[in-house]
Amino acid sequence: MSGWLVIAGLGPGAEGMVTREVQAALRDATDVIGYAAYVARIPARDGLVLHGSDNRVELDRAALALRLAAEGRRVVVISSGDPGVFAMASAVFEAMEAGPAEWQALDMSVLPGITAMLAAAAAAGAPLGHDFCAINLSDNLKPFDLILHRVRLAVQGDFAMAFYNPRSNSRPHQFGQVLDLLRQSCGADRLITFARAVSTPEQQIRTVTLAEASPEMADMRTMVLVGSSLTRRIGRFVYTPRSA
Amino acid sequence: MSGWLVIAGLGPGAEGMVTREVQAALRDATDVIGYAAYVARIPARDGLVLHGSDNRVELDRAALALRLAAEGRRVVVISSGDPGVFAMASAVFEAMEAGPAEWQALDMSVLPGITAMLAAAAAAGAPLGHDFCAINLSDNLKPFDLILHRVRLAVQGDFAMAFYNPRSNSRPHQFGQVLDLLRQSCGADRLITFARAVSTPEQQIRTVTLAEASPEMADMRTMVLVGSSLTRRIGRFVYTPRSA
Numbered sequence: 464m465s466g467w468l469v470i471a472g473l474g475p476g477a478e479g480m481v482t483r484e485v486q487a488a489l490r491d492a493t494d495v496i497g498y499a500a501y502v503a504r505i506p507a508r509d510g511l512v513l514h515g516s517d518n519r520v521e522l523d524r525a526a527l528a529l530r531l532a533a534e535g536r537r538v539v540v541i542s543s544g545d546p547g548v549f550a551m552a553s554a555v556f557e558a559m560e561a562g563p564a565e566w567q568a569l570d571m572s573v574l575p576g577i578t579a580m581l582a583a584a585a586a587a588g589a590p591l592g593h594d595f596c597a598i599n600l601s602d603n604l605k606p607f608d609l610i611l612h613r614v615r616l617a618v619q620g621d622f623a624m625a626f627y628n629p630r631s632n633s634r635p636h637q638f639g640q641v642l643d644l645l646r647q648s649c650g651a652d653r654l655i656t657f658a659r660a661v662s663t664p665e666q667q668i669r670t671v672t673l674a675e676a677s678p679e680m681a682d683m684r685t686m687v688l689v690g691s692s693l694t695r696r697i698g699r700f701v702y703t704p705r706s707a
Numbered sequence: 708m709s710g711w712l713v714i715a716g717l718g719p720g721a722e723g724m725v726t727r728e729v730q731a732a733l734r735d736a737t738d739v740i741g742y743a744a745y746v747a748r749i750p751a752r753d754g755l756v757l758h759g760s761d762n763r764v765e766l767d768r769a770a771l772a773l774r775l776a777a778e779g780r781r782v783v784v785i786s787s788g789d790p791g792v793f794a795m796a797s798a799v800f801e802a803m804e805a806g807p808a809e810w811q812a813l814d815m816s817v818l819p820g821i822t823a824m825l826a827a828a829a830a831a832g833a834p835l836g837h838d839f840c841a842i843n844l845s846d847n848l849k850p851f852d853l854i855l856h857r858v859r860l861a862v863q864g865d866f867a868m869a870f871y872n873p874r875s876n877s878r879p880h881q882f883g884q885v886l887d888l889l890r891q892s893c894g895a896d897r898l899i900t901f902a903r904a905v906s907t908p909e910q911q912i913r914t915v916t917l918a919e920a921s922p923e924m925a926d927m928r929t930m931v932l933v934g935s936s937l938t939r940r941i942g943r944f945v946y947t948p949r950s951a
Binding site: 474477478479480481482483484487521545546547548549552553554556557559560567568572573574575576577578581582584585586588589590591592593594595596597598599604605606609612613616617619620622697698699700702703704705706707 | 718721722723724725726727728731765789790791792793796797798800801803804811812816817818819820821822825826828829830832833834835836837838839840841842843848849850853856857860861863864866941942943944946947948949950951
């Protein structure tokens, strides 16, 4: 019985953005657990069980991982991007807290990955090159008023911003409210970048002003980056200078 | 003359945290440019010129990189962590803006890396598992009052926080002021993690309450992570739950 549990980030999509320590963990695993679309990225091999599951069952998935590791399996829970940024690491710790005390003694570690906002920023230039906030715009797990409150404070502090999960079919209108708030408080000329399917063959990077931005520019595969008052274009890139 | 310029992130220190696309760029380079301590991580080989330079000459370094690429060299500018987070990418765009227009037409890209705050968070558990801010505490390039203003707003929004460059020999007292502000506004029980030399053999991770925290717990190699009001311990880990 020498099971272990690794929570690993696969990066945003490109295999070239996976770290070597994550590749090594996947090579040694007996079980890989994650959202089915991410598990589909892992090649099948003898001795490896792939457990793909639906979206929105994060806690079930986390408990399965802990249970298998406690039974002596070598388990990798995978997230897209970085597991610690709006992804599986917190879900595993929540499940650990709710589970038997012995789960806390498991051999367990978190391996970081390239999170979507940093891959998106790199593809656009360096829009997060100065102080910034990362905000999840989904109200599945928090009230929408808190989201607006945080965006308002980020504007007051002249932070650049990265929005995860800006828009989904079940919440088509809220992102429009966020854009309205930004236009009122930052002005029409502030730059905003829509980065879709970053690092995949479908990648699309589009930087526009808030005046030109519309909610339809974002979907479930889009990261949204909002510049600070100093963010500007240079050639085909957008960047935030280091000084304020 | 088919030069190019890649701005690449080496991650926080461990070779296992370097991505494959960054390794590939380094393999194809004729010139590697960066702060001497980071250039020392690149193995010498025939046909590769290593340009190590002092800290605080970022713009000179950036201009050299652009000039060499314009001359047809294959240049990699390296940063520790991610080049887009308080690192070389913005410096290169600043130098591009100040330089000849032809530099804007160069074949150029930014390759993301594992930034220190995410490696530190992974080593500690998942303290950045919900909305968070990244703030550079160095006042080399901005007024210290702006730093305090941003920390205050981050507290108001109940963001988790990641502080880069919390303390140096030239600014020994300001981090103490930030800790005082946090204690006054977040209370004595708020968790704070000091992550030193993350992913290297000297790694030290220490989570304490604000009551227990002292400025001496941070130095130039330390990332500081401050929890939100919901951040808590589970076993030897610290994490922020996904719900607010």
